[in-house]
Amino acid sequence: MAVQFRPLSFVLGAEVTGVDIRKPIATDVLGEINQGFLQYSVLLFRGTPVTRAEHIAFSRHFGEVDNNDRAQRIRHPEYHEIQIITSKIKTTTDPNAFAGQVWHSDQSYSTQPAKATLLHALDVPPIGGDTMFANMYLAFEALSEPMQKIVEGLHAVHFGGKARLDNSTPERAAETARQNLPSAHPLVQVHPETGRKSLFIGGKVKQIVGMHPDESATLVQFLCNHAAQPRFLYRHQWQKEDVLLWDNRCTNHIGLGDYDRAYPRNIDRTTVKGLPAGYAYSGPVHYQGPRL
Template identity: 35%
Template sequence: MPSTANTPTRGSDSTLTIRPLTDFTAAECTGVDLAALRPGEWERLVEAYHRYSLLVVRDQDLAKAAQIEFSERFGDLELPIRKDYLGKDYPALHVVSNLGADGKPNPTSALDNPGNFFWHTDASYMRKPASTTLLYAIDIPPQGGDTLFANMHAAYDALPQATKDRIEDLRAIHSWEQSRHNSGSRAASKEEIAAAPPVAHPLVRTHPETGRKALYLGNHTSHIEGIPIEEGRALLAELLAHATQPQFVYRQQWRQGDIVVWDNRSLLHKATDDFDMGQFVRRLHRTVVQGDAPR
């Protein structure tokens, strides 16, 4: 099917242009205001979202309320497990930053949650994990502080058939508590464990809208159901190493005003700490949409 991504919407004065950034993931969207969409633009954005799994929408000027409103087009918003991540004015909008309580930038060593620097898919430890995440760049360091995204459809497609057959019916245990241990973060509290007890999801997930298969794993996984724990963890590590090879990875080099919209059912992601976090501020606004139970 030929792409019509760059064709202006008929019957409107839309200037939205959508341009693929790689052969496998990500498209750049320009000439659009997400706070005031014109006729036909939402439909084109959704089509591109399903086609590319990730949209980089440039040059936005979004108040928190506008980000909330646009995010809710994708579904109900999810609240963070960590109570200190709840937004003060909008609980569902989490401010992601390296700023400490004193308002100054924190170096990596001062962070109690380095989990963002490990490959993961958002909230996979929930019975109904996140479908869409939206991250809006407010303050960006002069260089570095990128986010990496790995396409799990492309990674699955590239597996040998024997491996696909081996993992087809396996289920991985996803655990908030184990995730904290995996990343060397502060231990999960009893309240957090109660809110997000371990849950089993298919290791090979079928996307509910596109029907494409993808690996579903990452830092939130603990082990594989029905397999000795160490054997299962070795398989998870092997699959993760395969899935995050450079040919499957897109690097988002942030610009102030970017909002990145991505599909957690299709992608893993992680932040990079390749800038002086004790000197420069990196601050983004994050909203997350609840999805459905993986199948």
């Protein structure tokens, strides 16, 4: 049976049928999946109960899989390539309750932002806990030409990597923060495979290199609001055993915490490494808030 793609929304995402990702995949079939990945940016393999080993093996088709050495607190004890996304440790009064609840592209705060992310839903609440995606190509293309010219010349500073910080003592906190400087990236990225331009902005961007704090804040807020308009979005309503693959190089996503904590939400994640990019930012820092 040939691989087929059924679009999930007008702007982003497709459900893939005609392939069993738990089994070895022929090169031509992989080529078709990759074409779909580049075209739709988010691919859904509905109701696919992959084992952790199969999840990791499928992820490897897209590149080198991160073993989470720098996020040891949230990796699976046996399968180091798996990050555990769980509702278990969170309560609604925990300030981290809704971690992931900010528009972002994975590992944008590093100098090797992720290429792709693959989530496998083990337990999902009956209502809520969706994940939303934004098409950042369209977000860039919808800007006026003068605004495109302005943002093309700018670099944004991304703060984050909370899972990498060890806050066990004030000394460790200072040391790991020093080792995990924010990273700066061009606000406009050229996708290495499609050649299309996209906006690289999100809730982890707190300042624009070289701008005054008020200039930065106004521009960042405008761009974040712009990119989160419904016309650029797909909202994924999870079903148990869904496997979702997305391209971080041209999308943003946000996990929604709007579900009853009486129900577990457990999702396994793998992250495919991207190309080295940007630089560790050691210039003046205006942002003093928490790392997200």
